[in-house]
Amino acid sequence: MRVFHGVTNALIIFLCFLLAGIFLRKTLLPRLMTCASRTPWIIDKAIVSKLRRWVVPWFILFGFISGLEYGDVQVPHYKFMNKTCLIVLSVSIMFFLAEVVGEFIKAYVRKADVNIPQVSILEHFTKWLVIVLGVLIILYSLGVPIGPILTGFGIGGLAVALALQDTLSNFFSGLHLLMSKQIRPGDYIRMDSGEEGYVVDITWRNTVIRELPNNYVIVPNAKLSKATIKNYYLPHKEMxxxxxxxxxxxxDLEKVEKVTIEVAKEVMEDVVGGVPSFEPLIRYHTFSDFSINFTVVLRAQEVVDQHLIKHEFVKRLHKRYKREGIEIPYPVRKVYLKEEKWDREIVDGSSS
Known part of the structure; x- marks a missing residue:
């Protein structure tokens, strides 16, 4: 009879914890998420969003441990089961903290620049760092000496560093690229070897670049850090x-300047990707073989917009020049032959 009461009490305690966990997940956490979304902080949103996944398993573990502790149940190997539950709880908390840190980093990156996607290298590095520290803390709490483990890590780390020089070089080059902020995911870059496109992600080994034809170029981080790179998004996207x-x-050069500026303003205002507030300008610079050359300066919101802007500007300028009677000359070269008077005696001598 006593055993029956003990099992009943343990079951009631377990069910109470289970219902409390479900209540928190279904009722309280959504309200906390609503409150967190109204605050300017990032960490509270990361904690609440990850609590939804772990709150019910934690309450199940709490209910199991409390049922064994206060339910007066005689269970063989009670201490072993209790310690096992505590280890599982500690491991779950460790993974929860790793997820919170990863979510915090992603949210911080998104807040710093809306167009930046996730950065895998930074997120994974911090997650594994938290996991390793958590494992060491759990082992220390269980009475396992961690001094020899750290010594083994040091010796093993030296051997691994020698064996994986290229991999570690790519890893630290990727960290350097991120910390220096010279290249960021979402930027449009061009390498000195000719590859260009949007930076999709910077992983622990390589950088992924998406070209305009929608192809991926995979570049090792070490090679990217040594290359000469033009970043079209720094210091600003406009160009x-x-x-x-x-x-x-x-x-008439005055007329040419006036007509060209009018067409350029129309393009800036009408074409998607133009900067309407920008005042176009022209600069004459060369007397060439068949024309007077000049440069028209327009402005695009970002690098890929320049193609449509040039396309529309050339079409509209050609049409307007034709209407205004302004000639765009063909590439021609005029040759003038100078008639020379020959000496009659020389001519007669050559004819004889």
């Missing part, structure tokens, strides 16, 4: 768009 134009020598 100047230069278009080279030439007109005939018979053209």
């Amino acid at each position: 100047a768009v230069l278009v080279q134009v030439g007109v005939s020598y018979d053209s």
